[in-house]
Amino acid sequence: MAEFSTDAWRDGKQLVVRPGCTLPDRCIKCNEPAQRLTRRSFYWHHPGLYVVALLNLLIYAVIAIFVRKRTPVTVGLCRQHQTRRSIVLALATVGALAGTAVAFKGLIDMSYVVVGIGAFVTLASLVFGIVAGRVLVVTRIGENYTRFDGAGAEFLASLPTFYRTR
Ligand SMILES: [Zn+2]
Incomplete structure (x- = not known):
């Protein structure tokens, strides 16, 4: 594989890529040799859409599915970052399942405090899994570039600097 990729750049602390880009064969967190390369899909929509989420979560979710970019x-x-991510996702899954079980037990016992605790644990586990388990955070998907x-800083330092083309 070529060491130099023309599809990925650094712009300050941000990573800029062309859609469909294959990043260099190194860990994007610490720049060590990658254990494996994984093709992932990243989604983004205009931040203004979050206003709809404040009004109605369901309507927001439906619109987001249609207007989001991929x-x-x-x-x-x-290996280390792969393992760390697997542990985070496993913990989140166990937490969500345990929380759901607690909520059902609360329903059976007619204890709404227990239902509330179970629902909270489930939600917290899902948020933890999504936030701690994500590999990269999309800040923008544009026509030609995604940011x-x-x-990681060392990984970014290995990439060429991005110059805006107008
Ligand atoms: Zn790493």
Whole structure:
């Protein structure tokens, strides 16, 4: 694989890529050799849409599915970061299942306090899994480029600097 990729750049602390880009064969968090490269889909929509979420979550979810943009990017993680992510996702899954079980037990016992605790644990586990388990955070998907937060400084330093083309 070529060491130099013309599809990925750094712009300050952000990673800028072309859609469908395959990133270098290194961990995007720590720049160590990647254990494996994974093709992932990243989604983004205009932040203004969150106003709808404040009004009605369901309507927001339906609109978001239709207007969101998608970028496929092939991303590498080292063994350590891969393992860390697996542990986070496993903990989140166990937490969500345990919370759901507690909520059902509360329903059976007609204890709404227990239902509330179970629902809270489930929701907290899901949020934890989504936030701690994400590999990169999309800040914008544009016509030609996608921008991400969350790439490691050493990985970014290995990429060429992005110059805006107008
Ligand atoms: Zn790593």
